[in-house]
Amino acid sequence: MRFSLRLFHAMLYNRKQGPKCVTPMVRDTQIVIGPNASLSVTQAWLFMGLTALVSMVIGIAMVSQGLWPVLPFAGLELLALGAGLYVSVRRNAYREVIRFGEETVYIEFGALGRGVLASASLPRYWVRAVLEAGGSAHAPTQLALVYAGQRVRIGRCLTDEERELLHQRLQDLLSSTRRMPGTPEQN
Amino acid sequence: MAHAHDDHAHGGHGHDDHAHGPDKGIMRWIKTTNHKDLGTLYLFFAFIMFFIGGLMSLVIRAELFHPGLQFVDPEFFNQMTTLHALVMIFGGLMPAFTGLANWMVPMMIGCSDLALPRVNNWGFWLLPFAFTMLLSTMFMPGGGPAGGWTLYPPLSLQTANAFPFLIFSIHLMGISSITGAINVVVTILNMRTPGMTLLKMPLFAWTWLITGYLLIAVMPVLAGAVTMLLTDKYFGTSFFSAAGGGDPVLFQHVFWFFGHPEVYILILPAFGIVSTIIPTFARKQLFGYDSMVYATAGIAFLSFIVWAHHMFTVGMPLAGELFFMFATMLIAVPTGVKVFNWVATMWRGSMTFETPMLFAVGFVFLFTIGGFSGVMLAMTPVDFQYHDTYFVVAHFHYVLVPGAVFSVIAAIYYWIPKWTGRMYNEFWGKTHFWLSTIFINLTFFPQHFAGLAGMQRRVPDYALQFTDFNVISSIGAFGFFVSQFIFIFNVLASCYGWFGRQRNAPDRVWEGARGLEWTVPSPAPYHTFEDPPELPAHEVTGVHDH
Numbered sequence: 001m002r003f004s005l006r007l008f009h010a011m012l013y014n015r016k017q018g019p020k021c022v023t024p025m026v027r028d029t030q031i032v033i034g035p036n037a038s039l040s041v042t043q044a045w046l047f048m049g050l051t052a053l054v055s056m057v058i059g060i061a062m063v064s065q066g067l068w069p070v071l072p073f074a075g076l077e078l079l080a081l082g083a084g085l086y087v088s089v090r091r092n093a094y095r096e097v098i099r100f101g102e103e104t105v106y107i108e109f110g111a112l113g114r115g116v117l118a119s120a121s122l123p124r125y126w127v128r129a130v131l132e133a134g135g136s137a138h139a140p141t142q143l144a145l146v147y148a149g150q151r152v153r154i155g156r157c158l159t160d161e162e163r164e165l166l167h168q169r170l171q172d173l174l175s176s177t178r179r180m181p182g183t184p185e186q187n
Numbered sequence: 188m189a190h191a192h193d194d195h196a197h198g199g200h201g202h203d204d205h206a207h208g209p210d211k212g213i214m215r216w217i218k219t220t221n222h223k224d225l226g227t228l229y230l231f232f233a234f235i236m237f238f239i240g241g242l243m244s245l246v247i248r249a250e251l252f253h254p255g256l257q258f259v260d261p262e263f264f265n266q267m268t269t270l271h272a273l274v275m276i277f278g279g280l281m282p283a284f285t286g287l288a289n290w291m292v293p294m295m296i297g298c299s300d301l302a303l304p305r306v307n308n309w310g311f312w313l314l315p316f317a318f319t320m321l322l323s324t325m326f327m328p329g330g331g332p333a334g335g336w337t338l339y340p341p342l343s344l345q346t347a348n349a350f351p352f353l354i355f356s357i358h359l360m361g362i363s364s365i366t367g368a369i370n371v372v373v374t375i376l377n378m379r380t381p382g383m384t385l386l387k388m389p390l391f392a393w394t395w396l397i398t399g400y401l402l403i404a405v406m407p408v409l410a411g412a413v414t415m416l417l418t419d420k421y422f423g424t425s426f427f428s429a430a431g432g433g434d435p436v437l438f439q440h441v442f443w444f445f446g447h448p449e450v451y452i453l454i455l456p457a458f459g460i461v462s463t464i465i466p467t468f469a470r471k472q473l474f475g476y477d478s479m480v481y482a483t484a485g486i487a488f489l490s491f492i493v494w495a496h497h498m499f500t501v502g503m504p505l506a507g508e509l510f511f512m513f514a515t516m517l518i519a520v521p522t523g524v525k526v527f528n529w530v531a532t533m534w535r536g537s538m539t540f541e542t543p544m545l546f547a548v549g550f551v552f553l554f555t556i557g558g559f560s561g562v563m564l565a566m567t568p569v570d571f572q573y574h575d576t577y578f579v580v581a582h583f584h585y586v587l588v589p590g591a592v593f594s595v596i597a598a599i600y601y602w603i604p605k606w607t608g609r610m611y612n613e614f615w616g617k618t619h620f621w622l623s624t625i626f627i628n629l630t631f632f633p634q635h636f637a638g639l640a641g642m643q644r645r646v647p648d649y650a651l652q653f654t655d656f657n658v659i660s661s662i663g664a665f666g667f668f669v670s671q672f673i674f675i676f677n678v679l680a681s682c683y684g685w686f687g688r689q690r691n692a693p694d695r696v697w698e699g700a701r702g703l704e705w706t707v708p709s710p711a712p713y714h715t716f717e718d719p720p721e722l723p724a725h726e727v728t729g730v731h732d733h
Contacts, residue, residue, distance in 0.1 A: 036719045039377035047376060054404050058444075062411065067426065067441060069418070070411030077365055077407050084369045088302040088377045140718040159381070159718045 229286025297380025469536025578638025
């Protein structure tokens with residue numbers, strides 16, 4: 001279920017800042033991974049609005065009694081709350097996008113509204129998805145796309161179970177269309 | 188979770204310190220942004236403040252042991268009552284609850300740390316400076332503040348050189364509280380593990396969310412009020428000066444508009460702790476989880492519209508007195524919901540009485556006594572007799588000591604095996620409980636009678652007929668103070684492995700405990716839940732899907 005949610009994020013990503021696709025792709029060859037976040041931007045605005053409403057009602061009531069020094073303190077505090085919410089919600093925008101071209105796998109790291117911050121491309125035929133145990137018994141697993149000594153770690157913001165699901169999905173995608181570059185497609 | 192994407196999104200300047208363990212030496216504690224380290228710092232700070240505030244209470248009780256003036260002059264006595272309250276409220280209880288939130292909220296909701304770790308560090312380190320400044324006022328010319336923690340003008344404006352330091356320290360305490368509140372609120376809203384909807388959160392997280400909201404709403408009022416006192420004294424304004432057209436009673440309204448929600452800021456997290464502990468040792472789900480949440484929210488709402496019950500005697504329209512009386516009595520409804528839910532949770536449970544449960548049950552009994560005397564005080568005509576007597580002192584101490592303080596003690600016994608990996612000593616824990624319970628009742632129960640008989644609060648001397656009550660009270664206070672050393676040694680022994688205590692606590696320390704914090708090893712790893720964990724149905728302490 002969470003993957004379907006992330007496909008929704010994928011559409012957002014492409015609509016706003018996503019780079020143009022170099023290779024033609026079918027719908028399900030793009031996977032977008034985002035961190036868990038229990039607060040949406042709308043909910044954050046709603047919470048901020050409700051808090052500001054309460055604080056401002058109190059502040060304005062105080063001003064009406066001549067106690068104006070309460071209002072600037074209320075304003076400062078709302079600024080601090082807004083900043084805290086902004087910083088926290090901004091982190092939710094992180095995305096990893098994995099696109100499967102005919103011969104290349106493109107991996108992009110970026111954020112909603114800020115575009116691609118780092119990227120890599122690996123030959124689809126040779127790349128392998130590797131899921132490894134973490135450094136200790138309680139450390140999270142590590143998922144990486146590996147090709148000839150290059151190692152691109154993905155899915156850091158997922159749970160172990162989600163990484164395992166993603167690993168299987170990647171293996172399916174890599175093996176189902178696997179063929180040597182330049183060789184004709186078999187019927 | 189959050190730091191993993193930060194590394195990419197911000198060019199690697201996120202919290203990549205999560206990849207290794209803590210620093211060594213003193214710098215670990217000064218620079219730390221880890222929620223567990225800061226939780227520990229908050230708790231140790233709170234205990235130092237409880238100790239200092241406790242010593243002040245002993246000065247008060249020693250002076251009141253007999254009628255007449257024995258040890259201190261009245262001015263110093265008044266400094267002690269004022270500072271005792273400020274130290275216990277802002278230095279003891281609030282940091283203790285913030286410490287517990289630091290330790291437990293991320294582990295309960297399944298995130299790696301609080302949302303704003305550096306702000307968390309800053310918020311804590313303001314406190315030692317604030318309280319050093321506050322306590323230093325005792326050594327200034329003219330002495331420390333002596334007009335009561337409520338700072339009513341014009342009395343508080345008579346404070347000598349200490350006044351600006353008092354105001355500045357209150358501002359620093361306020362900033363620290365605000366940073367803590369914003370951090371906890373943002374964390375709970377944005378960083379819950381997948382599947383943990385709001386109504387599946389542990390109640391401790393819920394009560395802290397509402398407490399944080401209350402803090403955000405009322406702290407600017409306190410900041411504004413004390414700033415106006417400062418400008419009245421030093422900058423010629425007349426907000427509260429009758430001579431300049433101001434109104435001293437207006438300050439009381441403003442102060443209590445902050446002060447009454449503050450009372451709930453001090454007790455709501457305690458409700459969350461008790462609601463966590465009782466189901467564990469009754470081995471049952473909490474009865475009426477959702478009604479507990481709504482009751483907490485109801486109490487928080489009502490706390491905004493009852494402030495004037497603290498000042499029935501200053502004079503207000505009859506309609507106002509009636510409104511504040513009935514609004515105050517209304518608080519008994521959601522509070523009653525809570526008490527009945529705790530009792531219903533215990534009803535036919537497989538109860539055992541380990542130390543945390545003893546303190547939780549003690550809380551339910553003794554807090555309810557404080558609640559009942561609160562209902563008595565809510566009645567306007569009756570309050571005219573009780574106002575400013577020891578009955579009020581007995582009431583709020585029943586709410587705050589066997590109420591809030593007992594819940595902090597219960598929480599520490601409950602979670603310390605998770606924090607340190609070592610169990611506390613059960614015999615000494617139970618001894619601590621019984622001594623504390625006996626002595627706390629010895630201290631505060633007779634004060635009801637002293638107050639009803641007419642003994643005024645905030646006086647170092649009293650009429651002869653109150654002597655017996657005061658002798659018993661003072662014996663109780665000294666006994667309670669000494670009993671806490673059992674707790675201190677018990678806790679420190681678990682922290683440092685004294686008396687051969689082994690680090691062998693299992694992951695799920697209490698068989699009846701539910702929640703994500705019990706799925707990690709004991710002691711909890713320095714970095715917990717770097718990945719948001721799955722939330723198994725049997726760990727959900729809130730409303731289950733049907």
